[in-house]
Amino acid sequence: VQLVESGGGLVQPGGSLRLSCSASGFIFSDYAMDWVRQAPGKGLEYVSGISGDGGGTSCADSVKGRFTISRDNSNNTLSLQMSSLRADDTAVYYCVRGPYSNYDYWGQGTLVTVSS
Amino acid sequence: QSVLTQPPSVSAAPGQKVTISCSGSSSNIENKYVSWYQQLPGTAPKLLIYENNRRPSGIPDRFSGSKSGTSATLGITGLQTGDEADYYCGTWDSSLSVVVFGGGTKLTVL
Numbered sequence: 001v002q003l004v005e006s007g008g009g010l011v012q013p014g015g016s017l018r019l020s021c022s023a024s025g026f027i028f029s030d031y032a033m034d035w036v037r038q039a040p041g042k043g044l045e046y047v048s049g050i051s052g053d054g055g056g057t058s059c060a061d062s063v064k065g066r067f068t069i070s071r072d073n074s075n076n077t078l079s080l081q082m083s084s085l086r087a088d089d090t091a092v093y094y095c096v097r098g099p100y101s102n103y104d105y106w107g108q109g110t111l112v113t114v115s116s
Numbered sequence: 117q118s119v120l121t122q123p124p125s126v127s128a129a130p131g132q133k134v135t136i137s138c139s140g141s142s143s144n145i146e147n148k149y150v151s152w153y154q155q156l157p158g159t160a161p162k163l164l165i166y167e168n169n170r171r172p173s174g175i176p177d178r179f180s181g182s183k184s185g186t187s188a189t190l191g192i193t194g195l196q197t198g199d200e201a202d203y204y205c206g207t208w209d210s211s212l213s214v215v216v217f218g219g220g221t222k223l224t225v226l
Contacts, residue, residue: 046217
């Protein structure tokens with residue numbers, strides 16, 4: 001099993017960014033997938049999750065209306081579209097295999113820095 | 117502040133045992149499975165315990181989990197210097213409809 005995130009970087013406040021996670025080594029559509037983030041020096045924070053078939057999603061109140069999770073089961077890819085980014089969105093974003101809090105595999109993380 | 121409450125730090129000597137508590141409520145820990153994660157410095161978290169007390173393959177039996185009511189506990193026996201890390205509990209919260217984590221506990225092996 002391998003999860004590889006990409007798309008992180010430096011973005012100005014109010015800007016947008018799209019994160020991707022390429023999955024391999026398992027039947028992608030069989031698993032719910034989530035995004036979890038960790039601000040510098042802080043703890044873990046759930047961001048958003050999506051069911052295996054993509055029909056169900058959830059997200060934290062802190063990102064509701066700004067972040068959208070999606071998946072492409074034909075290409076084994078999980079995505080997180082982030083808009084109206086704020087300084088407090090600065091964090092390492094991890095792609096994780098679910099469901100719920102049974103996160104048995106984590107990606108290496110991709111750093112998103114929101115700063116002018 | 118985090119929905120789940122963990123002590124900020126714990127410490128013990130090599131070879132000793134330590135426990136880390138995780139306190140929640142009826143909307144999360146009491147009625148949902150709890151997981152525990154270990155995060156070594158500079159690395160992604162790793163699953164240590166799932167479904168309250170089950171260990172993934174490769175996790176030594178020095179690590180154990182338990183749950184009672186609205187609290188869960190991670191136990192680590194035979195402490196090693198390599199166990200120095202941050203430990204997090206996590207579970208689903210049925211009221212918030214999101215995964216919630218504890219604030220993390222830093223383990224120091226003296």
